[in-house]
Amino acid sequence: MNNFKRLSCIFILLLCFCIVFSSCSGEKSAKTNKITINAAENMIDETGILATIEELSSDKYKGRLAGTEENELAAQYLVDHFKKIGLVSSPKLENYVQKYYTQVQIIKNEPVLQLEDKEGNVVKSFKYVENFVIRALSSQTQDIDIKAPLYKAEDMEAINTSKEDAKGKICLFSLSSRQNASTTEMVETVSQNEALAGIGEFDIKSEDRKHSNLTVTPFRGPWMRGSYNPYMLVDNDTFVELAQAADKGLYLRFICSFEEDFRKPVSNVIGLIEGSDPKLKNEYIIVGAHFDHVGDNKNGTYNSGALDNASGTAGLVEIARVIKSGKIQPKKSILFIAFNGEESGFTGSEYYVNNPVYPLDRAAMINMDMIGASKEMPITIASADKSGYGLQDEMYEYARALGIEARKGDMAGSDHYSFAQVGVASVMLIDEDWGNGYHSPNDNMEDISKTKIEQIVKLVLHYIDKNAY
Incomplete structure (x- = not known):
């Protein structure tokens, strides 16, 4: 009788141990399956x-x-x-896609920026992205072809008080004359002074520069109000050439065609766990x-x-x-x-x-x-x-x-x-x-x-x- 009881106790202890071990193993297994x-x-x-x-x-x-x-x-x-x-994919979506509409401007061909003499002979051509990039296009036309003399703006105050100097010309803004004005402010300045276009100097030579190259961005135009004309940025060396061309009485020509859509459908892509x-x-x-x-x-x-x-x-x-x-x-x-x-x-x-x-x-x-x-x-x-x-x-x-x-x-x-x-x-x-x-x-x-x-x-x-x- 005592042996039977002893064996029963051992069996019960073994059974409890197995249950506890199984539970711990399961818990450990669950934890290792977690995304630790x-x-x-x-x-x-x-x-x-x-x-x-x-x-x-x-x-x-x-x-x-x-x-x-x-x-x-x-x-x-x-x-x-x-x-x-x-x-x-939520039932509110079309196969993971959330459609919305936005305004876009997309260039159709390579923009042209070149110096010409009065007779139309090309003196120098500049390379898009390498020498110049566009920040704003035009609210007037989607086929831009401008040829005009260059005007060097001394500072923002001067150009705003002598509108006739900039009218009908392409304005050049050095780093100092821009006075850290935003792109929106520069585009507005160009338009308010009836300049045909504006060009700002972009510093890629400074030791503390943020960017080592000209940067391409979607054009500012779609987010502007009212009338505006083209505005571009050029690297330091190109700006020097343009400033010298202004002194020589050369003309600058800018050609660019683009398409504009005020309600272009675009997509976010959304999925859920x-x-x-x-x-x-x-x-x-x-x-x-x-x-x-x-x-x-x-x-x-x-x-x-x-x-x-x-x-x-x-x-x-x-x-x-x-x-x-x-x-x-x-x-x-x-x-x-x-x-x-x-x-x-x-x-x-x-x-x-x-x-x-x-x-x-x-x-x-x-x-x-x-x-x-x-x-x-x-x-x-x-x-x-x-x-x-x-x-x-x-x-x-x-x-x-x-x-x-x-x-x-x-x-x-x-x-x-x-x-x-x-x-x-x-x-x-x-x-x-x-x-x-x-x-x-x-x-x-x-x-x-x-x-x-x-x-x-x-x-x-x-x-x-x-x-x-």
Whole structure:
């Protein structure tokens, strides 16, 4: 009898041990299936990230300018990715696409800028993008052909008090005469003084310069009110030549044809991983990146935008893939938005926050713009205003814990700004490498570090792991 009792007790103890061990093993297994940073490290596909950047920065998409056929091809490429990953498309969307309308101006051929004598003989031709870029075109005509004498403006005050000197001419504004005036102010000055066009000097020689080249942007015209005439920027050496030409009595000719559309349909691309918790799924972590860039130069070159922002877009796609492939899904919902029109003034993100597909009242937003620059520098975790400081501090601490060199900064120049404007805590992750060929044909795959872009993807996954599971 005693032996039987003893055996029974041993059996019961063994049974309890097995149950406890099984429970602990199950818990341990569940934890390892969670998207922890260690698990993510093994799941991140650097080759896939680089392949996405290479694709989006290829000739097929010619700089992805909002309003172009190539931009829509890029949107479709992302739709296909979202579908393959298994993201959810809201019933409010058309197959992941949120359409909106914007105003665009797109050049049809290579702009011409050349010096001519009175008889029309060409004395010197300048190269588009290399020597000059356009900031505003015209509200009067879409076929610009101007030939006029040059006028050197001494300063902004002088030109505004002697209108007759500038009337019917092309005004030259040196760095000193511009007095740090904005592009909008310069365009208004040209128009108010009845000049046919304006040209400003752009410094690419200064040791403290931000950019090492002239930068291409969508034209300022669509956001101007009233009448305006063309305005351009030229490099230092070209400006000197133009100033000398003014003294010699030479003429400057500017030719450019463009198309304008006041209601061009463009697309944001949006996909969701719905949270698994019945209550927490109504809270959203938004991961965003803009996929548009500044387009084709119509001279055999295009602005590929590898760092800006095929990199952020590729990071977004990879984050979605890693989370979706995990065995345990997040409790909160993770929303992925590839924005259009960032280069045109954050038009895609502005449209989204005014027409949200999912509620914004319980959301946080992480924007990735220019991530993974090969230049040695810390990643900037930027907030547009104080509403993002808490999120910024949290992301900074996670970066330090992961051994990622980072700094905090204040910066509003991307899509996180739109979210900050409506009170959503938001930050931008950015590598501030402005000298890499920013907004030019030189922003290519050579600017991308596989190691650094993996670090930033890991950082975002770490935030999601800490806040959504």
